Each structure stands twice: as structure tokens, then as C-alpha cells.
Amino acid sequence: MSAHLHRRHVVILGLATLFAAPAFAQEIPARPFIEVPVAHPISKTKQPMKVGVVGAGNIGGTIGELFAKAGHTVVFSDRDEANAKAQAARVPGTRAVSGMEAIAASDVIVLGIPFGAWPAVAKQYGAALKGKIVIDPTNPNPARDGELAKTALTKPGTGEMVAEFLPGVRIIRAFNTSSYANFAREAGRPAPRMGIPVAASDAATLNIGVRLVNEIGFDAVPVPGGLHGSAKFELRGPANGLHTAAELKTIMGL
Numbered sequence: 001m002s003a004h005l006h007r008r009h010v011v012i013l014g015l016a017t018l019f020a021a022p023a024f025a026q027e028i029p030a031r032p033f034i035e036v037p038v039a040h041p042i043s044k045t046k047q048p049m050k051v052g053v054v055g056a057g058n059i060g061g062t063i064g065e066l067f068a069k070a071g072h073t074v075v076f077s078d079r080d081e082a083n084a085k086a087q088a089a090r091v092p093g094t095r096a097v098s099g100m101e102a103i104a105a106s107d108v109i110v111l112g113i114p115f116g117a118w119p120a121v122a123k124q125y126g127a128a129l130k131g132k133i134v135i136d137p138t139n140p141n142p143a144r145d146g147e148l149a150k151t152a153l154t155k156p157g158t159g160e161m162v163a164e165f166l167p168g169v170r171i172i173r174a175f176n177t178s179s180y181a182n183f184a185r186e187a188g189r190p191a192p193r194m195g196i197p198v199a200a201s202d203a204a205t206l207n208i209g210v211r212l213v214n215e216i217g218f219d220a221v222p223v224p225g226g227l228h229g230s231a232k233f234e235l236r237g238p239a240n241g242l243h244t245a246a247e248l249k250t251i252m253g254l
């Protein structure tokens with residue numbers, strides 16, 4: 001880890017231990033959403049896409065904000081309309097819509113939901129999501145997500161488990177390896193950038209995931225093996241936290 005990244009890591013980890021249970025110290029599950037300002041400018045994309053956020057909390061709000069700053073068209077939705085409206089009010093150029101509208105209007109949908117909400121979300125939105133690209137940042141946390149998380153933690157990775165809930169959906173697994181606060185602070189920083197491991201259902205979807213992660217100011221590290229590859233960077237593994245892309249490749253043996 002670079003000295004610069006390391007200093008930030010210590011600060012953020014200190015923050016994380018204030019807010020999070022030790023086993024999940026890389027996340028900051030603050031409710032309600034506590035804004036962490038995006039620290040660096042984000043360059044505009046030459047290929048804007050329509051991005052919908054379903055679950056507009058810490059991670060959905062932050063990743064949605066980064067996509068908006070990169071010039072993508074972003075709408076926020078949440079089961080609690082007030083959450084979506086609050087995100088839209090703070091991120092210029094975005095709107096709050098219903099979940100179905102967010103999915104219908106978007107090519108890429110960020111599912112910023114608790115892991116335990118997958119069955120309900122699949123039931124509600126599974127048909128609408130068919131053929132779309134979903135970004136999955138979710139991590140199983142038994143304290144929050146109950147039995148589903150306990151089952152998930154018996155498996156090497158969660159990517160394939162989530163895919164079972166969403167047949168026919170192109171899934172990108174990314175943004176699960178650090179806290180939303182780190183993503184807000186590190187996005188767009190001068191080199192060395194923060195590395196983000198990315199796995200996906202298929203090669204074409206992986207290419208899109210890599211492009212999107214790079215566009216919002218990180219160095220994407222594509223992990224081969226389809227969604228099975230996500231086992232290399234689950235929250236409880238060594239790829240977790242703040243690393244450069246080169247460090248991540250070493251850690252994950254790529």
C-alpha cells in the first residue's frame with residue numbers, strides 16, 4: 001500500500017471502528033446517511049449511460065453521486081421515498097423516482113440494498129431487471145441480514161448466490177470491498193488510485209463494469225472466472241480495504 005493510501009486507510013479505519021462491528025470494520029453502516037464529501041474532481045465520460053439506484057442509502061447514494069459526477073444520467077429510488085428524495089436533493093442533476101421507474105429508465109442499476117433484502121427485491125423487481133446490468137455491492141452481515149447472511153458466509157463468495165435470485169440479469173460484483181466513505185474520499189484521486197476488484201456474469205458485462213469503475217475515478221481490477229471470481233474479494237478476505245490495483249493483483253494472485 002502506498003504511504004498516501006496508507007495514511008488515509010488508518011484514518012478511515014479509525015472512523016470505521018467507531019461505527020461498525022469489528023467483523024465488518026470496512027463498512028460504515030451509518031443510518032441515516034451521513035454525507036462524506038467527494039474529495040476529488042471526476043472526469044466526464046464520453047459514453048454516458050443511464051444509471052438507476054435502487055436502495056439509496058450509504059453505498060447507493062455515494063456510487064450514484066460518483067456516476068452523476070462522471071456525467072452519467074442518474075435516478076435514485078428507495079422503498080422509503082424520503083431516502084431517494086434526499087439523495088436527489090443533494091446530488092445535482094439527479095431525480096428521485098420509484099423503483100420500477102428507475103429500472104425502466106436505466107441500462108445499469110446499482111442495488112444498494114441490505115443483503116437480506118435480495119429475496120424481496122428479486123420478487124418485486126426480478127422480471128423488470130431481466131436483460132439489465134446490475135451492480136451488486138452487497139455484503140452478508142448476519143447481524144443485519146439474518147439466516148440468508150449465515151448461509152452466504154458458508155460459501156466461498158456471494159456472487160453466484162445473488163445470481164440465483166436474478167436469472168437473466170447481467171451482474172457486476174464491485175464496490176463491496178471498502179466503506180462508502182473511502183469511495184467518496186478516494187474517487188478521482190491522483191495516481192496511485194484506489195483499486196476496485198470487479199467480477200461479472202460474462203466477459204462483455206465485465207468489460208462494462210471495468211469501464212464504469214475506471215470512469216468514476218478508480219483503477220478497476222478485472223477478476224476472471226465469472227461471478228465465481230468474486231470469491232477472491234469478499235468482505236472477509238484480504239482484498240478488502242484500501243489497496244492500489246497492483247497490490248490487489250498480488251493479493252488475489254492475478
Ligand SMILES: NC(=O)c1ccc[n+]([C@@H]2O[C@H](COP(=O)([O-])OP(=O)(O)OC[C@H]3O[C@@H](n4cnc5c(N)ncnc54)[C@H](OP(=O)(O)O)[C@@H]3O)[C@@H](O)[C@H]2O)c1
Pocket residue numbers: 026027028029030031033054055056057058059060077078079080083099112113114115117120121137138139140141175176177178179180181
Ligand atoms: N455502507 C458501506 O460503507 C458499504 C460498503 C460496501 C458495501 N456495502 C453493502 O451495501 C449494501 C447497502 O449498505 P448501506 O450501508 O448502503 O445500507 P443503508 O445505508 O441502510 O442503505 C440501504 C438502503 O436500501 C433500502 N432498502 C432496503 N430494502 C429495500 C428494498 N426492498 N427495496 C428498495 N430499497 C430497500 C433501505 O431503505 P430503509 O431505510 O427503508 O431500510 C436503505 O435506504 C449492504 O449490503 C452493505 O453490505 C456497504
